[in-house]
Amino acid sequence: MRAVTLGPAGTYSHRAARAVAEEVAFRESVTAIVEAVADGKFERGVVPIENSIEGSVTESLDALADREVAVTREIVTPIRHALLAQGAEFDVVASHSQALAQCRSFLESEYPDVGQEAVASTARGVERAREDPTVAAIGHPDNATNGVELQVLAEDIQDRSSNATRFLVVAPVAERSEAGGKTTLVVYPNANYPGLLLELLEAFAERDINLSRAESRPSGRRLGDYLFHFDAEAGLYEERTREAIEEIEEIAENGWVxxxxxxxxxxVLY
Ligand SMILES: O=C(O)C(=O)C[C@]1(C(=O)O)C=C[C@@H](O)C=C1
Structure with a gap:
């Protein structure tokens, strides 16, 4: 199985992708990953979708709403960040914006005068630290020995010990499955009236379907116009799920589901 995920090698996404594919290729944005799978260039793509401290990875939500792909699995993995650099003195910390945000309190209290640089991934930050002694990186501690040696200046620097990220495994749309205990859907009602969101939620609630996530994202068409992402704790093989989706399709008759x-x-533990 060939998968594509966020690179370069050494990202958390790479660690998650290794759990589902023997061969892993890289792109430097989640949009490019979803696009490559939608275009049939890879059998699987692995994208981060939400983190327990920082919440949604909005670029992933938008990429899934914009392209025709299937979700075939979710991977949940603990995220334990380390601070890596050539030495104890540095001017800038480079990492993925999610990782910088997950370590906000640590950076504010331990390195209040050090600048922050958001880069495409944690592993890209590690590359910056390898090239430049004035740059430190935040990433998985294994990155310290994966190439030119870096010092592990601090471990477990995330603001909460229970830091975890959820990744989705995407596949070409033909591989959409009805089997599995969770179902993801994106709804664009293209309507705006009192109780619209309540109606969408009732389609699940009336059938005793629990939602593990409900999220609105701007449609990009006009201010105040939204699409909704739902993760339901029920499979498409169940009649109640199919009925709920039929009802939602009626509510969204002027838009799409x-x-x-x-x-x-x-x-995935490591
Ligand atoms: O930069 C990486 O290592 C990634 O895989 C991306 C990412 C994310 O987008 O949330 C994945 C897990 C961590 O939460 C931090 C960064």
Whole structure:
């Protein structure tokens, strides 16, 4: 199986992708990953979708709403960040914006005078630190020995010990499955009236379907116009899920509903 994920090698996404594919290729944005899978260039793509401290990875949500792909699995993995550099003195910390945000309190209290640089991924930050002694990186501690040696200046620097990120495994749309305990869908009602969101939620609630995530994202068409992402704890193989989606399709008759498929959860520890 060939998968594509956020690179270069050494990202958390790479660690998650290794759990589902023997061969892993890289892109430097989640949009490019979803696009490559939608275009049939890879059998699987692995994208971060939400983090327990920082919340949604909005670029991933938008990429899934904009392209025809299926979700075949979710991967949940603990995220334990280390501070890596050539030495104890540096001027800038470079990392993915999510990682910088997950370590906000640590950076404010330990390095209040050090600048921050958001780069495409944690591994890209590690490359910056390898090239430049004035740059430190935040990433998985294994990156210290993966190439020119870096010092591990601090470990477990995330603001909460329970830091975890959820990744989705995307596949070409033909692989959409009805099997699995969770289902993801994106709804664009193209309507705006009192109780619209309540109606969408009731379609699930009336069938005793629990939602593990409900999120609105701007449609990009005009201010105040939204699409909604839902993760339901029920599979498409269940009648109640199909009925709920039929009702939602009626509510969104002037817009669209994208059902990304049903899948199960995999926990990756390391
Ligand atoms: O930069 C990486 O290592 C990634 O895989 C991206 C990412 C993210 O987008 O959330 C993944 C896990 C961590 O939460 C930090 C960064």
């Amino acid at each position: 994208r059902v990304l498929g049903s899948y199960d959860t995999m926990h």
